Amino acid sequence: MADLSNNLAGIRSPNPFWLASAPPTNSGYQVMRAFEAGWGGAVWKTLGDPIVNVTSRFAALNWKQNRVIGLNNIELITDRPLDENLKEIRECKKAYPDRAIIGSLMEVPVREKWHELVKAVQDAGVDGFELNFGCPHGMSERGMGSAVGQQPDLIEMVTSYAVEAAELPVIVKLTPNITDIRHCARAAARGGAAAVSMINTINSLIGVDLETWNPIPHVDGKSSHGGYCGPAVKPIALNMVNECARDAEVPIPISGIGGISNWQDAVEFFLLGATNVQVCTAVMHHGFSIVEDMIDGLNNYLDARGMKSASELIGAAQNRVTTWENLNLNYKIVAEIDQETCIHCSKCYIACEDAAHQCIDRNVVDGTAILVVDADHCVGCNLCMMVCPVEDCITMAEIDTGLPPESWKQRSATLVS
Amino acid sequence: MATLPQLGEPIHKPLTDLEIRLEANRCLYCYDAPCMRACPTHIDVASFIGKIATGNLKGSARVILEANPMGASCARVCPTEELCEGACVYEKDDTPIRIGDLQRYAIDHVMKSGIDLFEPGKPTGKRVAIVGGGPAGLSAARDLRLFGHAVTIFEAHDELNGLNTYGIVPFRLAYDVALWEAQQVVNLGVDVKTKTRVGVDVSFDSLLKDFDAMVVACGMGNVPKLGIPGENLPGVWDALDFIERAKLGKSVANLGKHVAVIGAGNTAIDALTCSKRLGAERVTMYYRRGEEQMTAYEFEYEFAKQEGIEFRFFCAPTKIVGETHVAAVEFVRTEIPKGAAKPAPIPVPGSAFVEKVDTVIRAIGQSRLNDVFKAAGIETDGGVVKVDDELRTTRKGVWAAGDCIFAKGMREAMVVEAAEQGKVAARSVSAFLGVSR
Ligand SMILES: Cc1cc2nc3c(=O)[nH]c(=O)nc-3n(C[C@H](O)[C@H](O)[C@H](O)COP(=O)(O)OP(=O)(O)OC[C@H]3O[C@@H](n4cnc5c(N)ncnc54)[C@H](O)[C@@H]3O)c2cc1C
Ligand SMILES: Cc1cc2nc3c(=O)[nH]c(=O)nc-3n(C[C@H](O)[C@H](O)[C@H](O)COP(=O)(O)O)c2cc1C
Ligand code: SF4
Numbered sequence: 001m002a003d004l005s006n007n008l009a010g011i012r013s014p015n016p017f018w019l020a021s022a023p024p025t026n027s028g029y030q031v032m033r034a035f036e037a038g039w040g041g042a043v044w045k046t047l048g049d050p051i052v053n054v055t056s057r058f059a060a061l062n063w064k065q066n067r068v069i070g071l072n073n074i075e076l077i078t079d080r081p082l083d084e085n086l087k088e089i090r091e092c093k094k095a096y097p098d099r100a101i102i103g104s105l106m107e108v109p110v111r112e113k114w115h116e117l118v119k120a121v122q123d124a125g126v127d128g129f130e131l132n133f134g135c136p137h138g139m140s141e142r143g144m145g146s147a148v149g150q151q152p153d154l155i156e157m158v159t160s161y162a163v164e165a166a167e168l169p170v171i172v173k174l175t176p177n178i179t180d181i182r183h184c185a186r187a188a189a190r191g192g193a194a195a196v197s198m199i200n201t202i203n204s205l206i207g208v209d210l211e212t213w214n215p216i217p218h219v220d221g222k223s224s225h226g227g228y229c230g231p232a233v234k235p236i237a238l239n240m241v242n243e244c245a246r247d248a249e250v251p252i253p254i255s256g257i258g259g260i261s262n263w264q265d266a267v268e269f270f271l272l273g274a275t276n277v278q279v280c281t282a283v284m285h286h287g288f289s290i291v292e293d294m295i296d297g298l299n300n301y302l303d304a305r306g307m308k309s310a311s312e313l314i315g316a317a318q319n320r321v322t323t324w325e326n327l328n329l330n331y332k333i334v335a336e337i338d339q340e341t342c343i344h345c346s347k348c349y350i351a352c353e354d355a356a357h358q359c360i361d362r363n364v365v366d367g368t369a370i371l372v373v374d375a376d377h378c379v380g381c382n383l384c385m386m387v388c389p390v391e392d393c394i395t396m397a398e399i400d401t402g403l404p405p406e407s408w409k410q411r412s413a414t415l416v417s
Numbered sequence: 418m419a420t421l422p423q424l425g426e427p428i429h430k431p432l433t434d435l436e437i438r439l440e441a442n443r444c445l446y447c448y449d450a451p452c453m454r455a456c457p458t459h460i461d462v463a464s465f466i467g468k469i470a471t472g473n474l475k476g477s478a479r480v481i482l483e484a485n486p487m488g489a490s491c492a493r494v495c496p497t498e499e500l501c502e503g504a505c506v507y508e509k510d511d512t513p514i515r516i517g518d519l520q521r522y523a524i525d526h527v528m529k530s531g532i533d534l535f536e537p538g539k540p541t542g543k544r545v546a547i548v549g550g551g552p553a554g555l556s557a558a559r560d561l562r563l564f565g566h567a568v569t570i571f572e573a574h575d576e577l578n579g580l581n582t583y584g585i586v587p588f589r590l591a592y593d594v595a596l597w598e599a600q601q602v603v604n605l606g607v608d609v610k611t612k613t614r615v616g617v618d619v620s621f622d623s624l625l626k627d628f629d630a631m632v633v634a635c636g637m638g639n640v641p642k643l644g645i646p647g648e649n650l651p652g653v654w655d656a657l658d659f660i661e662r663a664k665l666g667k668s669v670a671n672l673g674k675h676v677a678v679i680g681a682g683n684t685a686i687d688a689l690t691c692s693k694r695l696g697a698e699r700v701t702m703y704y705r706r707g708e709e710q711m712t713a714y715e716f717e718y719e720f721a722k723q724e725g726i727e728f729r730f731f732c733a734p735t736k737i738v739g740e741t742h743v744a745a746v747e748f749v750r751t752e753i754p755k756g757a758a759k760p761a762p763i764p765v766p767g768s769a770f771v772e773k774v775d776t777v778i779r780a781i782g783q784s785r786l787n788d789v790f791k792a793a794g795i796e797t798d799g800g801v802v803k804v805d806d807e808l809r810t811t812r813k814g815v816w817a818a819g820d821c822i823f824a825k826g827m828r829e830a831m832v833v834e835a836a837e838q839g840k841v842a843a844r845s846v847s848a849f850l851g852v853s854r
Pocket of ligand 2: 022045071074076104132173200201228231233257258260278279280281282
């Protein structure tokens with residue numbers, strides 16, 4: 001059994017799997033059930049002045065047979081009184097002292113108000129704070145959430161308000177609805193944040209009902225943009241986490257959020273720079289029990305690789321991501337189709353023929369399409385491998401070009417001189 | 418190990434990686450899933466399929482085997498249509514998740530990679546004797562070892578795993594899979610005494626002196642005689658002996674042109690299909706009741722039809738005829754009197770007919786091991802060992818599990834039931850010995 005214990009800026013938890021601030025952490029009842037199931041920590045549903053919610057609130061992007069590959073919501077922060085939430089936080093902490101409970105906070109950008117909220121939540125026995133500068137709908141119209149998170153100077157200022165009153169680590173949760181998240185993360189660090197978490201949800205609209213022309217989801221025939229999350233957002237979140245992890249001006253740990261559904265997703269976040277991860281949509285889809293396989297799968301993965309601790313994964317591959325100009329122009333791969341496992345669907349053929357470089361030869365022999373790559377013309381773009389429905393049927397083989405590695409940066413430097 | 422005959426194509430081929438991926442991702446992972454409830458051992462099906470989907474095959478196999486030590490054979494021999502797959506929420510649309518095949522995939526992974534999944538519990542100093550090393554005995558042994566008790570299995574046969582090893586046709590369950598499965602239990606530190614028939618080679622009473630508790634898991638006996646003249650002629654087989662010899666690659670002599678199988682349960686189906694695959698030209702099932710009363714599962718019946726088996730209903734053998742070998746069988750037509758509650762077929766007067774037959778295989782159920790139970794000093798009810806809901810027999814310190822407590826009812830005896838009963842007995846034995854989980 002590998003060591004899965006986690007330490008995010010001094011906040012300790014028995015494993016790196018936290019629940020994100022969202023419906024699964026709405027109440028003490030739910031957080032208790034989550035801890036019972038094995039979750040290492042929970043970021044409480046954002047606390048602040050209770051709001052009024054609308055119905056309906058969520059809608060999903062389904063794709064063919066797959067339900068909820070993306071989820072859009074127009075829910076606001078907690079709709080329950082602060083006192084009630086704090087009482088339940090106390091109870092949860094008492095029942096599960098080894099788990100991390102994080103108070104997620106939202107408030108108007110006024111120093112005294114922040115001090116008041118931080119102190120009240122601190123008294124309930126949380127292990128840290130997360131400032132919600134990310135909620136992209138509703139709250140932002142009232143000058144909170146992403147209205148703060150989209151302006152680095154406001155991020156820095158409001159973070160410092162919270163840090164002034166906090167005796168515990170402050171995490172700043174960032175919105176992805178910006179052009180370059182590093183500016184926001186740097187501002188949080190300047191403001192005194194102990195860590196950043198990302199991403200909150202992405203501005204989105206799921207669709208329109210073709211019968212009624214109602215937007216989806218709708219509230220009495222109308223809608224407003226919502227926040228998008230779930231498996232579909234993972235690539236966006238991974239990139240943002242990695243950009244911040246590699247940024248010298250963001251010298252603080254990162255809690256990765258966005259589309260994490262299983263241990264494999266989590267390992268990717270760790271490798272690219274996240275210290276732990278938070279999950280919302282996958283729990284909304286399958287319930288708390290998914291954490292069992294997250295723990296089991298991560299443990300088996302570490303054991304199989306002979307690794308002692310999950311923390312060895314953190315950032316282990318983060319610097320393999322760089323800027324385009326540093327990539328080796330002399331690296332060459334070509335596609336190879338395994339004739340044994342090929343099911344002759346010709347998906348690779350038509351993809352290459354119509355959308356790549358016309359280098360898959362297709363010969364119909366006795367009614368069966370035989371597909372062979374023309375290695376001389378293959379540019380190694382991966383498209384055929386991506387569309388092939390059979391795992392490992394199309395592989396990309398390395399070709400020795402005999403040339404030394406050379407990046408665009410190096411080549412353009414020689415061209416200029 | 419010498420390769421044993423497989424007798425043709427396996428009934429179920431393993432799914433390809435592609436099929437597995439599609440199937441694992443198609444599962445809805447229902448909450449409190451009906452498949453889990455339908456499995457007698459309550460394997461958390463949604464969990465093990467979810468783990469296949471995340472590539473956690475080791476974890477997947479652990480979930481299966483934790484609930485069912487006989488997970489490898491069950492993946493191949495369980496009538497899943499009647500169990501988990503029959504309960505799948507997709508069953509209504511005739512596209513249940515292929516749970517048995519997914520289970521097999523996960524277990525095959527540990528079989529191939531040689532991963533050890535379990536460790537024995539802390540030694541308790543208590544000793545348990547198990548009589549019979551079939552599925553029920555092995556399952557009990559596995560869990561008793563996890564509790565930390567010392568376990569000795571006494572097995573009459575040469576190898577462990579009972580009917581899994583010797584009774585289930587190789588194209589359904591291969592010999593080496595049955596042995597691998599038994600070996601996983603033995604690897605936990607189980608003492609095994611094969612070729613030892615309790616009651617003959619060693620007495621029950623002496624074992625009960627040496628051990629703190631005993632689980633009787635001796636299964637059932639041979640196929641009873643038909644009780645008609647000519648039964649001792651060469652060419653007349655007990656279905657179980659017949660299948661065993663065929664599975665071990667031993668000679669079953671010349672089956673001739675026409676094989677007659679008497680009976681209509683799953684054992685009859687196995688004897689029928691086995692004969693066909695051994696090369697008999699015509700293989701016919703004779704049954705004294707009608708198609709509706711057959712105890713073989715629907716899919717088994719279908720399978721037999723596909724294999725080219727012929728079926729004769731409402732006829733009973735009255736005499737086996739032959740000089741030095743079976744040559745023919747005399748039958749009489751039967752009918753079921755109208756209005757009878759539990760309809761017993763009666764002969765139709767003057768309806769006798771003769772069939773030219775070269776081999777007769779009787780498959781009319783299994784006898785009960787009454788001598789064994791008598792020697793063990795445990796009470797039975799019509800040959801079925803009497804147990805309470807913790808599977809305690811009437812003798813203190815003695816439990817029973819598996820086919821020996823199987824009372825004829827709606828279902829046929831199943832490996833998975835034997836496995837579950839082994840677990841239940843182990844839990845109760847362990848509580849008796851002062852160790853609970
Ligand atoms: C032909 C056939 C096909 C079947 N097909 C299927 C199927 O497809 N699917 C399914 O689920 N089930 C099937 N079954 C039923 C299944 O095999 C049994 O339900 C299961 O094996 C019962 O397990 P058990 O451990 O109780 O008994 P057994 O498997 O019979 O094991 C009992 C063991 O005890 C040993 N023994 C007996 N007496 C003594 C003694 N005095 N001392 C020491 N050892 C002793 C025997 O040698 C044997 O190894 C089939 C049965 C038969 C006969
Ligand atoms: C219905 C809903 C409500 C949410 N409410 C909050 C909230 O109150 N505070 C917050 O910080 N994030 C909130 N989020 C965002 C999530 O915490 C998380 O950042 C986002 O869903 C991405 O993770 P996921 O892909 O695992 O769902 C909410 C998300 C959803 C779907
Ligand atoms: S999940 Fe369904 S039942 Fe529950 S609150 Fe939402 S709409 Fe109502």
